[in-house]
Amino acid sequence: MASVLRQSDPDFEQRFSAFLATKREVSEDVDRAVADIIHRVRSEGDKALIDYSKAFDRVDLVQHGIAITPAEIDAAVASAPAATVEALKLARDRIHSHHARQVPQDDRYTDALGVELGSHWTAVESVGLYVPGGTASYPSSVLMNAVPAQVAGVERIVMVVPSPDGRLNPLVLVAARLAGVSEIYRVGGAQAIAALAYGTETIAPVAKIVGPGNAYVAAAKRRVFGTVGIDMIAGPSEVLIVADSDNDPDWIAADLLAQAEHDSAAQSILITDDEGFGNAVVSAVERQLQTLPRTATASASWRDYGAVILVQDLDASLPLVNRIAAEHLEIATADPERLLAGVRNAGAIFLGRYTPEVIGDYVGGSNHVLPTARSARFSSGLSVLDYVKRTSILKLGVEQLRALGPAAIELARAEGLDAHGNSVAIRLNL
């Protein structure tokens, strides 16, 4: 079962630091293999995609085609249960509404000297979205990655998804259509990332690549970074729940397990000020684990990475909360706003007893692509800002150049950059 840490124990700081430093991912060394795959896709294009898909996914792209056709998407939509399509539409609409509020505004102004300054935002022209195959092929993730791009005004949203043994989750095609994805290709792995970055005969290159993937995909994204933009490299999911004893232990246990079922490297942490409540949650977790279809995964996650942290009072949890910097933070107390005010580091926060994190996974409207592994200390969840970029604008007339030029010349000379100084001096006859 999960570890128990007591803030009152004399060795708490040492144990908590060790807990924070625990690595939950084995980083496979796939960099050499990925470098070869990228090289071959750059030099051989579609032919490399066809060969790798045959070798890794056991699928013949000559027969099936690299591009997924509109007719295939039509068929996926027709085959999907109506209730699921409706739920996806609700999710899409709520994600769209929330993200529309994130579109940054241009700022153009003239300062007291008469200098015009500005920040001008434009959408990235084209984006590639990686979608994993197999059991982690989630339609909700397609919406979470593609809808903000659509809101930002990205013209070309390209999706790649492998079809191992020819199998493809039809719901990811449904989600792609709902989210305005413009092209879909039946490729995955490092070869798909290389195709998006450098292009092939069939796939035109994009400017930025987003979306989760396995070790090969992550290594390929790191390698092509610079040629294209990339999003964060996501690690295993995690939830931190701060709960008082007035919660139903079964509700909190269900939330811990919702995280644990994702991955044996997922992490679920409870912080509470009541040891009896903590024990009740642990019992409820053990009980609920019996009936879960993904019990092997959830059990391993809870056993290896789960934790119950007992604090003297919930206010004392705040420094721990901020050091954990969890991807998901639930505050299940009577007055969650009070603790919220002290939270500095978290990807997303879920307030009160009726906001299980799962609502944020699907239909809350906020994004479920969030910083993991303590990276909420320095980064944010996916948003419209990931699909736009800002250009600075500066405009001086001769008077403004007269006012500012001498200081620029002074600094250029102090830095030993004479040609810098000249470009100002020549305009002012200095």
Place this chain on the structure above:
Amino acid sequence: MASVLRQSDPDFEQRFSAFLATKREVSEDVDRAVADIIHRVRSEGDKALIDYSKAFDRVDLVQHGIAITPAEIDAAVASAPAATVEALKLARDRIHSHHARQVPQDDRYTDALGVELGSHWTAVESVGLYVPGGTASYPSSVLMNAVPAQVAGVERIVMVVPSPDGRLNPLVLVAARLAGVSEIYRVGGAQAIAALAYGTETIAPVAKIVGPGNAYVAAAKRRVFGTVGIDMIAGPSEVLIVADSDNDPDWIAADLLAQAEHDSAAQSILITDDEGFGNAVVSAVERQLQTLPRTATASASWRDYGAVILVQDLDASLPLVNRIAAEHLEIATADPERLLAGVRNAGAIFLGRYTPEVIGDYVGGSNHVLPTARSARFSSGLSVLDYVKRTSILKLGVEQLRALGPAAIELARAEGLDAHGNSVAIRLNL
């Protein structure tokens, strides 16, 4: 001398594509050495910093101290020419005013269903700023990196700067004081990056590392990414000037050379619609090169990477401008706003005949840390946004959970995540 490309030539597209694909950087393979350095700093702390500084910088940190003392900074301020300090203050104040407009606002609202949503912005708690030693030790870059952090509200701004042979540019200490840097350490290279990421006895770790550096610094930043955040990896500088024939060729030549003097791998490009004007600029460049102190660097840059692109008319330059996606774009025409409207990709744009890019390097107020090597297609210059992060907030009551819960359960089941469904169902007795 620089290449000349004519849009009217039949092989223009081919030549322009090759020009865009030109690599300007030799990427040294230093990754193995950097991995060793990081490992040693993690295991030996200050001792490793002392050893590496002796070996690489020929400086004894036991004698001089790892930390730079307030008294040393006082001495630097006292020794600096008053005019330079005044120019730095003007720059600092203008950077501060401009960046204050970039601070993002929290957004908390309730939607039609009664769901509360929010985006809450907080500053990164601590930031490390790398400052190179030697000739590229620029006080202006200290201001450009540190002032936005100060505006964002970063509590701990830590600077590291090597002192090869014990020498340190006193102006970087002056700039650090003006910009609110809270700690300065006399270390550089991969060892300084490792110290910032993992901490030593003397240097507490930070959450994010920014600032330019050599191949070792860049490789170290890539390696520690994830443990801490990093900014972009900056390449050699570049300017693209779109100019009509009404400009003084000497002014435009001066601007091209201001970029070329930075680095032999810097790039200066002129686009014009008048071949005679283009020739006049080329002659002016050759003439001005004779008298520049950094003529060797500037000549090499102009010879190897400089270019003049002749277009039929300036409107026809826009597709080229957007493909080049330059770090700096000058539009030196009578009506620069007309072309501006068609620019999609650029780090910073300088409008009109009296806005040489150099103003933006120092005292314009906008940031001079900008995306290089065509990365303006997908990224932005440094801003306050690089020092803050956004947390999503979600809050439902029982009624909102009743409204949204069934769709979440539907999607959880469609994705095979039963525990996800349970955490909603258990609260609704479903």
